[in-house]
Amino acid sequence: MSDISESSIPGQTSISKGSPASEGDSSEIPRTAIDSGTADAHRPDAAPPALKLTPISPESFQRYTRYRTLTKRRTSYVVPPLSRSFSREPPTQWTAQPHPEGGLYFIHEQQRIHIFTDAYLYDKAIHAQITSAVDQLLAREEMQSLSSTDSGQIDIVLDLMEESPDNDECGYYLVDHSARVIFWLEEFDISTLEIWSFVPGIESPSHAKLCLEVEYWSHCEYFPAAMPITPEMLDELRDIIIYGIGDTMTSATTTQALLTDHLFRMLTLAKEMGEPVTKTDSTVKMRHGSIAVFARFMKEFARERFYNFYGEKTARLNSDESVYGSIAERSYILAWVSPLLFNYPLRHLRTVEVANMDQLIKYASWQKLITALSSEWQDVVLYGTLVLNTNVGFLSIPASAASVPGRVASYASVSFGLGSIILGIMLLSQYRLESPDVPEVTAAAKFFQDHGESAHGLETLSVVLSLPYALMIWALITFILAFLITIFETSSAPMRGVISAIVITVFLAIVGFVWTEKPFMWTHNLGVMRKKIQSTGAWMWSNDLSRRTKQEDEKQGPTFTV
Template structure:
């Protein structure tokens, strides 16, 4: 919650003053509408014969156009100022100058000198004005009073050095928003950001758990773009490119605790305090009910959301894998429904078991279709939207247990259905074969299931060598005792 400033505002100033940040400039909140009309094109318009008279701006003011198309205005007076207020309106220009005079008087009263390195951002609001300063020499954002990070809507930090990382990100966002009038970036800055993305490229290629937020191919593309900027450093578009990537890197350094005592060195490393999961019995229950399928989904969801961070490529891979698994489960469930045709065609007595397995396969098919319908469009959402979604569905108490249960329903339901289906077939056998043949067939089926379990069970593979070694030792001991 942002608070109003405690600075003494002159009675001549219309409204109150409040601090803001580059996060909260309202840049992308413009809801104004335009109504194009037909206009007469004067003969020879926009030629050397007839160049229309430009709109008037007072001394020191220049009009700039951001690469995205948003106009803004820069004042090169004793105090450098930028604003997106439309200064071609006389009343707006007058109000901006009133605030500039106020800040110049305030800085003089505080004994603060202005320079070309200090720049003031002003945003006119209903009932007042929002502001912040940037220092181009230190590449930080600052204000004329002391505020907590919570007052300014900034994230929590663990040290003063991490706070500077946050303020540096705000600075680069400012340059990204107003790149056309500032001094060109230095070659040293270009080389530094190029080296950072080159490191990210190498890290992504050589590590499965790299913390860098872009894939190897994306890093390669960024390096190529940055290298092409070296020939046109005077261009404001080049300034915008460097500033945008520098702000991204600064944010990445904040979330990885770059330079802090406990830095995040791998994507799956948790460094933030998180209370232990309660009600573990629910997880155990769900694990047994879903044949441990829910455990796999919990592991995948936890891996994709370590410390509430989401990497876009890992989110995309997670949802893509889930959709493929749900589709396969739906296909198997549909095959299970077809296997029930003999029971519907014959006069089968145990209709309750048939209805149970039929219902389970049907629910498996339905759940796979619903989950695929919901999550297939979510494969291409960005990391921020994915993070917000996972933060919404994660329970503070149960974490992802219920989400994992929902994800595992297509597989778990058809497994339960196929567990009951062979029983139905075995009950059908005595109607057409002798009791002995039915018992033999049942025994053979159980034996095959036990063999399949032993082949695929990790527990059996782990215990078997130990069991063999136990009997070998027993045999050696008996042999030694006989010889004695």
């Protein structure tokens, strides 16, 4: 591909001498402040070799992975007399801009083309590399075509792969604010993006565009000076938040990732963003801190739209439904183990599956899950302590010493109670919410990653989560058994009859209550086993029927239809 002189690209000028764009007829290239004869302390001494331009995305931008350090030593700084300005002069035609978070980036504006970089341009070698990369990009034939067809603002972002004089590669991406997408001058496989890997089954261009919109808002968050805000954009954000609040307040299966109180706080900030602004020419002049927060909010909502197939045929409308129609098969092991643990594994398994629907973790579902489990484990620790105290008191009764089976049952109750308390405390310490005010799902991601790798990993997890409560129930049962054994061994016949009547009455009342309240929980395992047996029998019967039909057809000969 031949290089194009930059004089043919409207609104673009060369940034340095000796770049690829300046080769050939120099009369076609307008002179700029950098190319003028004035000396510049920041100007590179010699043009660096051409860099390899690599397409990247905002998610691979190295702002948070490039660690810059300095030497820990004592320094001094003498302030000259009458000094009141302490600003540092950036390279010509570049503007140094600190991010509200504290990071430093640089901006170069050329009418419609705005260039951004995190590279430390106060370093001559790095400045020379960025200058070379800019000249290479602006000299591309695709940039000429872009300039002749687009009239909106276009951003170019450059990211040196290494901040060293020997670096020979520079990442880049372009931004179209009118379309809210990032793009490149060559093909780019967006399936290599991390966010894309979370959502299998993407087929439509409109869904792929949502992925690029997430990256667009990341760019605006990184470079708030790049984004022009309009009143319509502020209204759009408020409308999204208001709908999210209404949905979380009225729907138990909302697809919103955040809780209602978080959305209310976001709405408060969104309203505050519009207060100190001044409107000029259909745009809103906002401070960079507000713009960065605005972009971060929009990124969160764009990401959720991408995850939920927003605007697609198979859009997710309920958080407990899979867009892939997949129904997890329960294993035979769970069907047998769950009754021994009073069907708590099945209940926890469904809750865990909803929180991890389609392997997409939502903070709202995660917090509800952990809050419910934490409350359950706290109750278990309390009840287990009461069971231990009751057993200690029971074993101190002289009558219990005469019953060996009663003591054995009481010892078993103590063991179950201790196991329940220990497991409850361990699970509480491991899965406690660090900061309920900050919607962080890193712990949730690790939670499901550690247990969801195997085919039945979540089943194993559900068994572990239900162990504290199930062991506590077994502790109660074995204590009741120890009490009854001791009573029946040490009491008279009339006393046994009275106790038996009372025990049977209480037992029937408990069973009736449980059966009435949760019949599904008690019949689910039997239903699973029955379905598996029926499906196996139906498969065998269909095979046998097809075999006999084939044999009869062979005896009758071929059949023709006129």
